[in-house]
Amino acid sequence: MQISSPTHRFSPLHLRRWFVGLLMFAGLSTQALAASPEALRAQFASLRESGAGQLLDQSIYLRSTESADRMQGEVHALIDEPFEQVRQQLSRAAQWCDVLILHINVKYCRAQRTATGDELVSGVGRKFDQPLAEVHWVRFGFRVVSDRSDHLLTELRSPTGPLGTHDYRMSVEAVPHTGGQSLLRMTYSYGYGTAARWAMKTYLATLGRDKRGFSVVGKTPAGQPVTVGGVRGVVERNTLRYYLALQSHLQTHDAPGGNATQLGLQTWFNATERYAEQLHEMDGPDYIAMKLKEIQRQKTVAPPPPG
Incomplete structure (x- = not known):
């Protein structure tokens, strides 16, 4: 051109x-x-x-990139939520635990104020019921970069992540759109070194052997699309899970009668089942029972001290 x-x-x-x-x-x-x-x-x-990168829901676009030492997933979406509600929910650290705990791998989340600002203490584990002694603890610093009537940008960052990853980041940007809708951009990324590379290699050779992502990287001899596997597949699945947690919370946080928690869980599970080939891990009743137990646990068990 x-x-x-x-x-x-x-x-x-x-x-x-x-x-x-x-x-x-x-x-x-x-x-x-x-x-x-x-x-x-x-x-x-x-x-x-x-x-x-357009997914089944035509208002969601998912992309990923991979370099020698960093992975990133990114979702752009148009959602049926007014911007002011999005802004109110995502500009406060405490609301983010209601988002993160919906993810099947997040076992605990507690927001707390420290000398340096807001922090989210998160426990990340396997896709089944686990004691907290077995989870990987991630301490996210929470920062609101921009909070205006026409623009929101929030960021979660941790120097360390699970399984030897580092420079763990999640950011969400939102702006108003026509008709009471909002545009969102969510990024999820982390760096990795030798330890994380070996841990991922073991996972991809065992539990993650047959799992795929969403980006089309080729075609079969019969002309069927081949979607990305490996580390990019892992990042794409987790990016979409986190985005669907965000979307589910925004859709259900104001449910009447104290039903927001139950409805949020069911909404997240139903949303992931639209992409069951990539995201299905357990049946709905088992997921909800596990999550209700985890949510009750995080209310009563204090987070571990730093270090």
């Missing part, structure tokens, strides 16, 4: 979409561009126009 040719005319919006698309195609971070509502809208418009 020769954009300097006088026979081609591009509006500023088209140029912005082209530039954002180029960065996404190259696998580069677009966080620096995500400093305004216009940038987020341009990213979503670019994905909608290309259809890249």
